[in-house]
Every structure is written in structure tokens, then in C-alpha cells.
Amino acid sequence: MNEDQRIRPRLLCPDTFSDSEVTQGKLMTSCVSVNFHRYGIAINSISRLESSSHCHVQFSYSTFDGKLIEVESLLCDIKYRQELETGNQYGLAFVNADQSYINQQTKLLAIELDIEQNSEQLEDLLS
Amino acid sequence: MSVELNDVKISVGHLEIGMYVTRLDRPWEETDFLLQGFLITTQTEIDALLDVCKYVYIEERRSLDGSYQRADSSDRRVENEGLAARLKKKLTNKHVTPPKKRQKDDPENFLNNVSYINKVPIEQEFENANQCFKFAKLTAQSIMDGIRIGRLVEIKTVREAVDNVVKSILNNRNALMWLTKIKNKDDYTAEHCMNVCILSVTFARHLGMPESQLQKIGIAALLHDVGKAKIPDEILNKPGRFTDDEMEVMKMHTTFGRDLLLSNTTIGSSAIDVAYCHHERIDGLGYPRGLIEHQIPFYSKLIAITDTYDAITSSRVYDNARASKEALDIIYKDRGRQFDENLALEFIKCIGIYPPGSIVELTDGRVGVVIATNTEQKLRPKVLIVRDAEKQPCKQKIFDLFKNLSEEPEKIVHIAQEHPNGRYGIDLKALIERGLVLKK
Numbered sequence: 001m002n003e004d005q006r007i008r009p010r011l012l013c014p015d016t017f018s019d020s021e022v023t024q025g026k027l028m029t030s031c032v033s034v035n036f037h038r039y040g041i042a043i044n045s046i047s048r049l050e051s052s053s054h055c056h057v058q059f060s061y062s063t064f065d066g067k068l069i070e071v072e073s074l075l076c077d078i079k080y081r082q083e084l085e086t087g088n089q090y091g092l093a094f095v096n097a098d099q100s101y102i103n104q105q106t107k108l109l110a111i112e113l114d115i116e117q118n119s120e121q122l123e124d125l126l127s
Numbered sequence: 128m129s130v131e132l133n134d135v136k137i138s139v140g141h142l143e144i145g146m147y148v149t150r151l152d153r154p155w156e157e158t159d160f161l162l163q164g165f166l167i168t169t170q171t172e173i174d175a176l177l178d179v180c181k182y183v184y185i186e187e188r189r190s191l192d193g194s195y196q197r198a199d200s201s202d203r204r205v206e207n208e209g210l211a212a213r214l215k216k217k218l219t220n221k222h223v224t225p226p227k228k229r230q231k232d233d234p235e236n237f238l239n240n241v242s243y244i245n246k247v248p249i250e251q252e253f254e255n256a257n258q259c260f261k262f263a264k265l266t267a268q269s270i271m272d273g274i275r276i277g278r279l280v281e282i283k284t285v286r287e288a289v290d291n292v293v294k295s296i297l298n299n300r301n302a303l304m305w306l307t308k309i310k311n312k313d314d315y316t317a318e319h320c321m322n323v324c325i326l327s328v329t330f331a332r333h334l335g336m337p338e339s340q341l342q343k344i345g346i347a348a349l350l351h352d353v354g355k356a357k358i359p360d361e362i363l364n365k366p367g368r369f370t371d372d373e374m375e376v377m378k379m380h381t382t383f384g385r386d387l388l389l390s391n392t393t394i395g396s397s398a399i400d401v402a403y404c405h406h407e408r409i410d411g412l413g414y415p416r417g418l419i420e421h422q423i424p425f426y427s428k429l430i431a432i433t434d435t436y437d438a439i440t441s442s443r444v445y446d447n448a449r450a451s452k453e454a455l456d457i458i459y460k461d462r463g464r465q466f467d468e469n470l471a472l473e474f475i476k477c478i479g480i481y482p483p484g485s486i487v488e489l490t491d492g493r494v495g496v497v498i499a500t501n502t503e504q505k506l507r508p509k510v511l512i513v514r515d516a517e518k519q520p521c522k523q524k525i526f527d528l529f530k531n532l533s534e535e536p537e538k539i540v541h542i543a544q545e546h547p548n549g550r551y552g553i554d555l556k557a558l559i560e561r562g563l564v565l566k567k
Contacts, residue, residue: 012459032460034456042457044457083369085438086406086435089439122456125472125475125476126476126505
């Protein structure tokens, strides 16, 4: 993990960020997109993911000025999993050596930038 | 107009949608009705009552001028209509969920009733809070152990423990909150019950509920997971991932909890409701019954949030804890789906982004513990620096992020991210015991 990845905070996904569809083999699970940055995404789900350490994720994001960005079949490592009676949380790290990341990196950066510039975070809620 | 509420006996055959059932002709626990007192919203509920009761009691309002009216004043008019008109009205009503009617003791009536201030500073309350925490945790542990050997829950001890918690939180809301940050994974279940009790009472205080309600919430929260005492140890303390079957067994703790508390006549109905309903979700996808928003008791909605927050931020035998901010992000994103929207937003305000006890990494790489929040600049609290930029132990010193704002631009630092307790070897318990954080 590089220094930027370590200290860059993930940004709360706004309401214009879709749910994430996680695919493991033939199984697809719809998860709430919680927070995001160019390196990964945290998701929350009622149902549990399979125990494998990899998955593919797809989601879409509507920018502040109404442009739709669709990210498809992005290969991820499941970096952490917390499976509780109250819900299941997973941390997905995008595999940046994979072609699916290289092809869509610009989209990921655009999403991060748009959220950073235009979306409220919890801190704003409290101020 | 002032009104009095009275219970009126009525044949089940005469029940109508919109009436509020307060009592049955038999104990509630002999029926499948979850809520002890409920508003009839569907014909299905009337049919279910027909199956088990001959008569029930409904709420009727009596105005001080002596006239009587049903809970819904339109019902008297309905009584005078012919059968066809009443049937037509009933069929129309079938697809409409009437607005929820509140009983006089409905907890939502008590929101914003009281405005609290801390009576003593945190350092003065801390020793008392510590004792109170130990006693309440011991109580929670003893309840779980007792149930495993067939003992009933001793409500007197529970009340005493919760009384102490409420008193401490009324004295200062932060002292006990600090202690919920210390997690020992060895006795997770008892500690979790204790933490949920503290978080729930603190949240209820934030919501302006009176002391009597804080006590009720505290008891319900302390007992919310009591059903886990019936889950086999090999599942409850399993170090690895649950199988699907084991997860289903874990989910049975809600039903076990209800049954355990129902068998004890001294336990209030609110605690039974919470034990049974704290995993229900607003969107109806929860368990065990898949109730939807208006069917879930208020305390259960409240404790569902504190339960989730503590579970996410705790280190269980088989999982890693997440930071407070991560838990708040999840609660925020699941508002209106898993959690009541307004309560979720209020909870986030109650906890704050970097509450005292948070372990934070600054943009210059140093790591510290938040020791005091700044009311004007919530993102710039006072931090006790305990690790240098290389994450090595260093001479501890207080760094005020608010004061740092007056430095030259290149010297201004921010909080980069929050870490869970234990990261970089930082042990909150050890810090507190050594008096480095709270005692002056």
C-alpha cells in the first residue's frame, strides 16, 4: 500500500452513487456503497459475500452536473470483512495491476474528484 | 380540549381498522402478537384476533365535558352507518395505513422534553464512571452466566446497574462513553451489552428524554442480547467465519431473548420488545419477523442503531473492529433502509465525528488520541500525541488542532484518518489506567 493510499480518506458516497453489484462467480450481491476513493470502496450488505478473497464490482455515479459515470466489472481484493448479525461490511481494494482498473482509472478519479468537490460529508452534517 | 384515555371492552367481531387495542382477554404471551398494545391497520390483524380472542379492550378517549369518543372520532359516525356503508369504508381503509396513534406513555412523546448539561467535568466523574462500568459489566456477565445454568434474570440487580449508568451519564455524558472505547474481545457479549446500554442512555439523553425513560432504555439495552446465552458456546465464540447454518442459529437469539424475558414477570414490556425486535429493519428486510417501519417499537429502532455502532467498532473473536467514523458512514448510508432516518441522523450528531477516545492520524504522520472536542471546529479537537511520524512511541504531548490553525500555512495539519483502538499498539485502557488522558 502506498503512502497516498494509506492516508487518503475514503469519501462518503452521496445519494447519486448507486448500490454496488458484487459478482463472485455466478453469484451477484447488491450492496450499499458506503465510502469510496480511487483505490477502493467500502460496502455494506444484508447478505454475506462468498468466502473467496476476490470479486468484481460495478456501480454508477451521477456527477454534480448530471453526467453518468458507469464502472463495470472492476476486479477487487476483499481486504476486510466484518460479518455481524447487524449486517455485513466489506472493504474492497481495486486491483490496480488489472486491466479492468487500468481501463477505468480515469472514471474512478473523476468520481473521487466530483464527490470531493461537490458532496457533503458527515462533517458538513454536523457543522 | 382535554381528554382522558379509557379502556373499553369490545367483542372482537366489532373491531374495526383504526381502533387501538390495549388489552386482550388473555395474556399477550399466550398469543403471537408482538406488540402489547397496537393500532389495527389491516383486516388481517382483526382476523388474527378473531382466532385467539372473544373480546379485547380498546382505547377510548373521554373528554372532560363528559362525552366519549373512540380513539378515532370518525368511528362513532361509522357505527351509525349501515352495513354496506361500513363494509365499503372498511374495504377502502384496507389499502391505507392510518397514521400511527400514540399512547400517552409512547416514548416518542418524551423527545426533547429535557435539556441537559454536564453537572461535573469529565475528570471528576471518571472514577465513578469506571466503578459503574465495572459493576454493570459484571451484572451483564452474571445475567448471561445465570441463564446458562437456568437462573432467572434478577431485575433488581439490573435496575441497580442501570441506575448507576444513568446517574453517571447525567453527571457527565463523556465519562462512560470513553470506557465504551476500550474493547476486550475475551468477554465480548457482556461488554457489548454494557456498551449498548451506555450508548443508548447517552443517545436518549441527547434526544432530551426524561430520566424515567433513560432508565427504561438502559434496562432494555442491557438485556437486548440476553438470548445469546442460549446460543451454544462453540458458535457464539467461534474464532472463524460462521457457516450459513450457524448464522441462522445466531439469529435465533432474538426469539430466545423474548422467551427468556417473557418468562420473568418483573421485566417490562419494552425490554421484551427490544430483545425481540432489535434486528428488524425499517425496509422490512430484518428478522425475525420482517416488520416494517411503523410496526417496530421506538426503543427497538433506537437500540438497533447503538447495537450496530458498537458491533462495528468492536473487535470480536473473529473480526476486526472498524473506526467510529466508518460505523457512522454505514449508519448514515443505511438511514431509511435499516435504520429510522431521523434517529440515524441524530445519533451521528450525538456521537460526533471524532469523539473523545478516537485514535487519529494527522497529515504529518503523527498519531494521537482525541481528548477533547472543539465545539466551534468539530474537526479540530485536542489530541494527545502518542506516536511520532514513524509510528514509534514518543514523548506524549497535547496538540490543539484548533490553535494550530493560527500557524503558518505550511505548518497547518489536519486529521487524515481515524483508526480503531489497538492500531500502532495504542491501548486506550493502558492510557486511562496510567491517568495520561483524563487526569490533570
